[in-house]
Amino acid sequence: MAYKIPESVLVVIHTPALDVLLLERADHPGFWQSVTGSRDLPDEPLPDTAWREVGEETGLTLHDGVLSDWCHHIEYEIYPQWRHRYAPGVTRNTEHWFGLCVPQRCAVTLAPREHLQSLWLPYEAAAERCFSRSNGEAILQLPRRACATDSSLNSHA
Template sequence: MASYKRPESVLVVLYDQHGRVLLLQREDDPTFWQSVTGSMENGELPIDTAYREVAEETGLDLVSLNIPIIDCGKTNEYVIRKAWIHRYPPGTTTNIEHVFRAQIDSAFILTLTEHLDFIWLDKPTAIRKAWSDTNKSAIATFIP
């Protein structure tokens, strides 16, 4: 039996002490730059997913580092990319995304597990480079 992704996820915009935004380059589509994202697992709360995904994608355990992830109080609904629709239960076309942010030190060493590269960009450049509209909006709205 196929194991499908839950059509509910998190977006965690990480920014540094200089106001620069961290973007990650996807392995499965190198033209796709994004903030930390990931699907929620069964029984998981959005904030728990946010901490888990940051740890999985960057190697940073923000709980141990005592760095809070802030719930932006925003959810988005978007149409799932055609290339990824097979990962979801049949008939699923949209995903609900919970938006978070966290300030980290850009001197931290990142360990990428699901991405090819990362880059720190000033806010306007990050908005232009981020692939998804919801990511662009989160950077524009929630990053100082």
């Protein structure tokens, strides 16, 4: 079994009006979150991880919005129900935060094995809906981080 790398991205997809896209987890109905996912390889550039996860989970591409690296990361304890995906003894993950600003609310194509449904909410309501406190905290940072263009990562290096 190939273990997950304990380094991941959180991508808050939002509009200029600060509406946020949330996804309901298929493996835990009622758990709402932003796009998340781990690096596939230890040297995979984090922006590439972000775009790959956005594409896999929503069908959005680099033509659909502006990706910005929030230059922020957190470390957290991996929920016990998901630790089996990691190498034995791994209990912590480092998560890097990104924002993806899309022009307006849009339909997305969900990965049915990962998500049941999606919804757009104003950022404060979206933060409240998240099962992960850190995901909610990231969303609450939108007013000061939204649609940053100076650190745009739309092109792949």
